[in-house]
Amino acid sequence: MKNWMMAAxxxxxxxxxxxxxxxxxxxxxxxPVDGAEISDGVLIVEDGRIRAVxxxxxxxxxxxxxxxxxxxxxxxxxxxxxxHSHVGEVSGGDRSGPIQPETRAxxxxxxxxxxxKRALAGGITSVNVMPGSGHLIxxxxxxxxxxxxxxxxxxxxxxxxxxxxxxxxxxxGTNSLRDAPFPGTRAKSAALVRATxxxxxxxxxxxxxxxxxxxxxxxxxALEALGExxxxxxxxxxxxxxxxxxxxxxxxxxxxGFRMVLHHTSEGWRVADEIAAAxxxxxxxxxxxxxxxxxxxxxxxxxxxALEQAGAKLAFHTDDWITDSRYFLRMAAFGIRAGMxxxxxxxxxxxxxxxxxxxxxxxxxxxxxxxxxFVILSGDPFSVRTRVLQTWVEGVKRFDLADPDDRxxxxxxxxxxxxxxxxxxxxxxxxxANHSTxxxx
Amino acid sequence: MKRILxxxxxxxxxxxxxxxxxxxxxxxxxxGTGETIENGAVVVRDGKITAVGPADRVSIPDGFEVVExxxxxxxxxxxxxxxxxxxxxxxPHDQDQLERSSAIQPELRAIDAYNPRERLVEWLREHGITTxxxxxxxxxxxxxxxxxxxTVGDTVDHAVIVPAFALSATLGDGATxxxxxxxxxxxxxxxxxxxxxxxxxxxxxxxxxAEDDKLPDRNLSxxxxxxxxxxxxxxxxxxxxxxxxMTTLRLAEEFGFRLILAGAADAHLLIDEIxxxxxxxxxHPTMIRARGSASETANFSFTTAAxxxxxxxxxxxxxxxxxxxxxxxxxxFEAGLLLGYGVxxxxxxxxxxxxxxxxxxIADRVGSIEVxxxxxLALFDGDPFEYTSNVVGTIIDGRRxxxxxx
Numbered sequence: 001m002k003n004w005m006m007a008a009x010x011x012x013x014x015x016x017x018x019x020x021x022x023x024x025x026x027x028x029x030x031x032p033v034d035g036a037e038i039s040d041g042v043l044i045v046e047d048g049r050i051r052a053v054x055x056x057x058x059x060x061x062x063x064x065x066x067x068x069x070x071x072x073x074x075x076x077x078x079x080x081x082x083x084h085s086h087v088g089e090v091s092g093g094d095r096s097g098p099i100q101p102e103t104r105a106x107x108x109x110x111x112x113x114x115x116x117k118r119a120l121a122g123g124i125t126s127v128n129v130m131p132g133s134g135h136l137i138x139x140x141x142x143x144x145x146x147x148x149x150x151x152x153x154x155x156x157x158x159x160x161x162x163x164x165x166x167x168x169x170x171x172x173g174t175n176s177l178r179d180a181p182f183p184g185t186r187a188k189s190a191a192l193v194r195a196t197x198x199x200x201x202x203x204x205x206x207x208x209x210x211x212x213x214x215x216x217x218x219x220x221x222a223l224e225a226l227g228e229x230x231x232x233x234x235x236x237x238x239x240x241x242x243x244x245x246x247x248x249x250x251x252x253x254x255x256x257g258f259r260m261v262l263h264h265t266s267e268g269w270r271v272a273d274e275i276a277a278a279x280x281x282x283x284x285x286x287x288x289x290x291x292x293x294x295x296x297x298x299x300x301x302x303x304x305x306a307l308e309q310a311g312a313k314l315a316f317h318t319d320d321w322i323t324d325s326r327y328f329l330r331m332a333a334f335g336i337r338a339g340m341x342x343x344x345x346x347x348x349x350x351x352x353x354x355x356x357x358x359x360x361x362x363x364x365x366x367x368x369x370x371x372x373x374f375v376i377l378s379g380d381p382f383s384v385r386t387r388v389l390q391t392w393v394e395g396v397k398r399f400d401l402a403d404p405d406d407r408x409x410x411x412x413x414x415x416x417x418x419x420x421x422x423x424x425x426x427x428x429x430x431x432x433a434n435h436s437t438x439x440x441x
Numbered sequence: 442m443k444r445i446l447x448x449x450x451x452x453x454x455x456x457x458x459x460x461x462x463x464x465x466x467x468x469x470x471x472x473g474t475g476e477t478i479e480n481g482a483v484v485v486r487d488g489k490i491t492a493v494g495p496a497d498r499v500s501i502p503d504g505f506e507v508v509e510x511x512x513x514x515x516x517x518x519x520x521x522x523x524x525x526x527x528x529x530x531x532x533p534h535d536q537d538q539l540e541r542s543s544a545i546q547p548e549l550r551a552i553d554a555y556n557p558r559e560r561l562v563e564w565l566r567e568h569g570i571t572t573x574x575x576x577x578x579x580x581x582x583x584x585x586x587x588x589x590x591x592t593v594g595d596t597v598d599h600a601v602i603v604p605a606f607a608l609s610a611t612l613g614d615g616a617t618x619x620x621x622x623x624x625x626x627x628x629x630x631x632x633x634x635x636x637x638x639x640x641x642x643x644x645x646x647x648x649x650x651a652e653d654d655k656l657p658d659r660n661l662s663x664x665x666x667x668x669x670x671x672x673x674x675x676x677x678x679x680x681x682x683x684x685x686x687m688t689t690l691r692l693a694e695e696f697g698f699r700l701i702l703a704g705a706a707d708a709h710l711l712i713d714e715i716x717x718x719x720x721x722x723x724x725h726p727t728m729i730r731a732r733g734s735a736s737e738t739a740n741f742s743f744t745t746a747a748x749x750x751x752x753x754x755x756x757x758x759x760x761x762x763x764x765x766x767x768x769x770x771x772x773x774f775e776a777g778l779l780l781g782y783g784v785x786x787x788x789x790x791x792x793x794x795x796x797x798x799x800x801x802x803i804a805d806r807v808g809s810i811e812v813x814x815x816x817x818l819a820l821f822d823g824d825p826f827e828y829t830s831n832v833v834g835t836i837i838d839g840r841r842x843x844x845x846x847x
Contacts, residue, residue, distance in 0.1 A: 327728070336829045337830070383829075414740045416739075418733060421733040
């Protein structure tokens with residue numbers, strides 16, 4: 001435990017050598033998200049954090065600061081937060097059973113995977129990497145900051161106690177309906193989940209009642225993880241598509257009192273008012289066509305404006321490899337295409353997602369004091385012609401289109417991808433697991 | 442009673458004809474010939490374009506319905522898809538794009554399976570795609586035939602404009618990704634294909650040399666291959682890896698068929714070879730997905746289209762086949778994404794209009810807004826390729842077939 005903390009500190013110390021100077025980025029249109037856009041803006045970065053943001057004639061650039069003058073037309077926006085991705089060759093539960101909260105994404109991430117580089121090429125700086133959805137509970141997710149590192153612990157966001165931060169992946173609908181011991185119906189799925197949470201409640205009660213060490217129940221990794229969910233420490237990220245499944249997820253949340261984000265939410269447009277009334281945040285995916293399985297037949301981009309107008313909190317996710325992290329901006333633009341406001345689309349890529357990962361006080365906007373995670377774009381964030389030029393994490397440039405190696409990842413080409421990039425959807429589910437119905441999403 | 446029925450029929454028929462008269466006014470008219478007309482107009486009579494030009498020089502006949510749109514392009518052409526064979530539900534009953542019983546089945550006709558009322562066909566129509574080349578997909582050495590259809594029509598007969606366009610073939614991993622023992626690898630797949638083409642060659646010779654009363658027994662499979670050998674049908678080969686592309690070029694040279702490369706993820710590594718071979722490319726969707734370096738599409742690049750176009754290689758955009766979500770791609774989006782990767786607006790538009798029209802042998806009917814061609818148009822409220830623009834209508838043969846806002 002202490003060793004990795006030391007390593008993390010050393011890694012941060014090493015990076016901090018480059019922070020000695022203050023850097024001012026000038027000349028771009030700045031979209032701070034926490035306030036109005038600034039047409040000729042300045043962003044000042046110091047020690048990996050944002051020191052100031054404002055109009056060029058309103059922000060004093062400290063003497064000695066390195067000044068980076070950007071081309072007119074470029075745009076600076078906060079680093080993008082992807083609330084649901086499978087980059088890094090992630091895995092979680094295997095085929096042994098439908099409920100495996102003891103498995104951790106942490107123990108599977110390949111930090112050298114080109115998937116992580118693809119995310120950076122798309123302007124993504126924080127990402128919730130999740131196991132797949134072929135289970136009712138497929139495991140613990142991990143929130144990664146896409147800084148450089150040799151170990152997943154170098155990238156992991158931390159809970160207050162220093163443990164790697166993440167949520168719990170749950171799912172309902174058809175992906176987890178399979179041969180026993182998996183459930184065969186929706187009702188059975190809900191019953192299995194309820195029985196599991198009841199057990200977790202009882203386990204917590206025993207722990208609380210135990211006065212001495214000898215009275216404590218034996219350690220149970222699965223129930224411990226669920227205890228963190230019941231305590232509100234660990235967010236539930238709930239994969240769900242159909243309108244009735246969405247409401248079932250909300251019913252389970254209300255019964256056990258956990259905190260929850262709905263993911264995919266394909267038929268969100270059908271129950272937008274119910275979702276908003278339940279005050280449950282939504283991480284949406286928009287796709288180029290409906291179908292591919294029965295529960296996405298009515299996946300419509302109109303969910304974005306419908307949920308916005310209903311007052312629901314809204315983020316987007318890549319579900320990489322379902323959609324490629326390199327063009328994540330496109331999904332928010334498609335929300336606008338369907339009638340969402342530009343402002344909500346921008347928030348959905350940044351602050352809203354950060355809030356859903358409990359990272360909203362550190363990232364999601366260009367607010368002074370927050371981490372210096374930002375993206376420099378060649379033009380409007382929602383134009384098909386715009387390219388990501390640079391991605392910065394904690395004041396360190398992590399992607400540069402001008403660098404040939406980075407450009408190869410951004411555009412593709414010979415040997416652009418590493419061995420197992422994109423396999424996060426398949427791990428543990430067998431190579432052809434239910435291919436026709438795609439049970440691994 | 443009979444007389445009444447006849448009367449009703451005539452009334453319906455004439456109403457239908459009248460519905461094929463239409464005029465369109467466009468703030469910006471992209472004709473698909475490289476010409477852009479500000480304040481343009483198009484007149485369609487009896488389903489065919491009779492006039493096109495600046496609005497002040499085109500007279501719209503009295504009584505014609507006039508449709509207005511900010512931007513108008515030719516109806517888009519999807520160079521290669523499986524929609525109508527593969528359906529949105531992705532259940533066994535709506536998946537007819539691939540027959541797994543054996544590796545080489547050229548006799549499978551697309552017209553015997555195409556479902557013109559499929560939701561995915563409607564989805565393409567709502568996105569301005571008016572013509573689709575669809576049929577048997579990738580996944581077997583020869584999976585079957587393809588067809589070309591307009592994206593309307595309640596029956597296959599009403600929809601189809603070319604009932605058998607090509608044979609759909611696959612080499613590389615795609616031809617061996619099944620559960621049968623053979624073909625189990627690349628060499629075997631190519632050997633099987635060569636054997637079958639040689640059989641077809643011999644079958645053709647027997648037919649030519651035989652007296653009329655001693656013709657060899659009909660063989661539906663070999664007949665379709667003979668059509669390929671005689672140049673009546675191209676062989677479209679789904680192939681991605683560089684060595685598989687070279688194998689395919691070698692086969693085209695050996696047997697002299699018209700080859701169209703489909704997919705071709707590694708084409709950017711073989712620009713000279715493809716140009717020298719004079720081969721056309723139905724390029725993989727820009728947003729094709731690869732699962733790491735072990736997958737044969739691992740080297741795909743967003744810049745391949747620009748490189749092929751620069752080399753003068755004919756290249757059209759396909760929506761391809763998708764096995765999961767999204768269940769189909771949309772060539773409007775796939776071509777649009779290329780604008781960030783070295784392809785101009787006109788080049789991207791050509792990849793979804795004239796380039797596929799020429800490749801599919803239907804450039805005299807579709808692909809551009811010119812007098813005499815079919816009245817197929819796509820209507821937009823802004824730049825057709827911008828993410829935040831909407832398709833606002835689709836016209837096929839002079840009929841408004843979609844008013845959906847997409």
